[in-house]
Amino acid sequence: MSHQHKTSLRQANAAITRGDIEGFLAYCTDDIQWTTVGGPTLDGKAAVRAWMTDAYAEPPVFTVDHLIAEDDFVIALGSIAGKDAEGRDVRHAYSDVWRFQDGRMAELRAFVV
Numbered sequence: 431m432s433h434q435h436k437t438s439l440r441q442a443n444a445a446i447t448r449g450d451i452e453g454f455l456a457y458c459t460d461d462i463q464w465t466t467v468g469g470p471t472l473d474g475k476a477a478v479r480a481w482m483t484d485a486y487a488e489p490p491v492f493t494v495d496h497l498i499a500e501d502d503f504v505i506a507l508g509s510i511a512g513k514d515a516e517g518r519d520v521r522h523a524y525s526d527v528w529r530f531q532d533g534r535m536a537e538l539r540a541f542v543v
Contacts, residue, residue: 432499432500432501432504433499434533435499435502435503435504435528435530435533436497436499436504438457438530438533438534438535439457439497439504439506439528439535440494440497441457442454442457442458442535443492443494443506445457446482446486446489446490446492447489447490447491447492448489449486449489451479451482451483451486452479454482455475455478455479457534457535458475458478458534458535458536459531459532459534459535459536460474460475461473461474461536462474462475462478462535462536462537462538463536463537463538464477464478464481464537464538464540465537465538465539465540466540466542467539467540467541467542486512488512488513489512490510490511490512491510491511491512492508492509492510493508493509493510493511494506494507494508495507495508495509496508502529502530502531503527503528503529503530504527504528504530505525505526505527505528506524506525506526506528507524507525508523508524509521509522509523509524510522510524510542522542522543523542523543524540524541524542524543525540525541526538526539526540526541527539527540527541
């Protein structure tokens with residue numbers, strides 16, 4: 431199952447990079463809980479959709495250096511490049527801890543620096 435979860439996460443990230451928010455959300459449970467550590471928690475697809483529509487107005491580019499999977503968890507380590515509110519290029523290091531439920535992404539704890 432771990433391999434399938436890693437494949438799903440890669441495909442979901444590819445959808446974001448294409449600007450396909452609905453394509454990303456197809457990999458999520460309806461009640462997904464998305465927490466940015468030190469920031470807000472988004473509850474449900476509607477909240478994630480609204481956040482992504484604003485935050486990813488210009489699709490970001492993910493570089494995944496490592497995917498580590500065990501049972502229903504996948505940890506992604508890498509960087510994300512995009513634009514800030516003023517249109518300047520920004521790059522962040524991140525570690526995402528995803529929990530899967532019934533083959534879909536159900537919870538995210540994102541550590542972004």
